[in-house]
Amino acid sequence: MIERGILYIAHPTTNSMKQHLLLLIKYLNRARYKPYLVMSHEPYVEEHLNKMELEFIIVPEIETANKLNVGGAAKKIEEFARDKDRVVNLIHTHDYQACFVGAQVAKSLGVPHICTIHTAEDAHTTRKKGLLSVSNDKIAAMPDRLIAVSEYVRNRIVGQDKINLIYNGIEAERFGETLDTEHLFRELDVTKDNKLVGMITRLAPEKGNGIFIEAAVVLSRKYPEMHFIIAGDGDDEEKLKKHVANLGLASHFHFLGFRRDVAHILKGLDVVVVPNLGGSVPMILLEALACKRPVIISGVESVKEVVSEDCVDFVKPGDSEALAKAVEGAFTSKLKSIAKVQAGQKLVQERFTIQHMMKPTESLYLEVAR
Secondary structure (H helix, E strand, O other), X not given: OOOEEEEEXXXXXXHHHHHHHXXXXXXXXXXXXXXXEEEOOOHHHHHHHHHHOOOEEEOHHHOOOOOOOHHHHHHHHHHXXXXXXXXXXXXXEEHHHHHHHHHHHHHHHOOOEEEEEOOOOOOOOOOOXXXXXXXXXXXXXXXXXXXXXXXXXXXXXXXXXXXXXXXXXXXXXXXXXXXXXXXXXXXXXXXXXXXXXXXXXXXXXXXXXXXXXXXXHHHHHHOOOOEEEEEOOOOOHHHHHHHHHHOOOHHHEEEEEOOOOHHHHHHHXXXXXXXXXXXXXXXXXXXXXXXXXXXXXEOOHHHHHHOOOOOOEEEOOOXXXXXXHHHHHHHHOHHHHHHHHHHHHHHHHHHOEHHHHHHHHHHXXXXXXX
């Protein structure tokens, strides 16, 4: 018998948050919990929710909710929660904007509220939401408990001592399977003699796509057979394509767009680069390690919390020449690369699987929603 109904409320703004949310719902113990979801518009997540046959609604007003209009979004969610004799025992929101809306709903329904903070925004920021918004430190005080996805994030949640640290988990076994490693070669019409270096990301400035392109200029001069891949979509797509064309790299640079076959793409890459300039821990880092791919990543504080130089090569954030040099090193130091990928896969299996994420999350559910 289902003991507790959990209402998830989310405004998923990053790929990592989308994946986290889908995995959380997919692996939730359905013998104990009944999940429902309310979120702002996100086609990729909606597609997967339909496959799961999950009850959900879209409330676009979550994205723009502020002091003046939050009641409208909250009312729609409350109506959904009470419709068809649904029983909601706990609300679990994701990041500050959804947390602000969810706090109003939790108060109205008289149920506990947990919020997972995914992003390391400044505690007092209101710049993204306007003058009618509520600062993040005040929002963080609203739930009964908080979850931070890293120490880096937890340290930026000011004035709260009710924070549980639960790292993101991935389907490590699926990414560790022996997949079709020539999938990407056939799609791009290249051979194994063509070295493939790439990133899977969102096309936005903080992801360091421009840094990768500048590194590709350096690498292409020395390795004319090398091809470069960016998989993902975003607002910067046309700008980046134009930049590549102006640099004369169009014949060796491939923009794959948004993809669902991430594991196959990773298996086809000789080197994965993650030149992030921001403070998050990209899910693609864990996925690449699970796939046993050499990873070169910006040495930002949040990433160094999760992995060490035993598993990856760190480069200075924003340094395209250092990135190019590290890529070259991954090809010339084969034994070193093999040792790193083996250590990386072991790290994921020991610390960042779905089970490592779900067990403490469900324990917190039991503690809060008694």
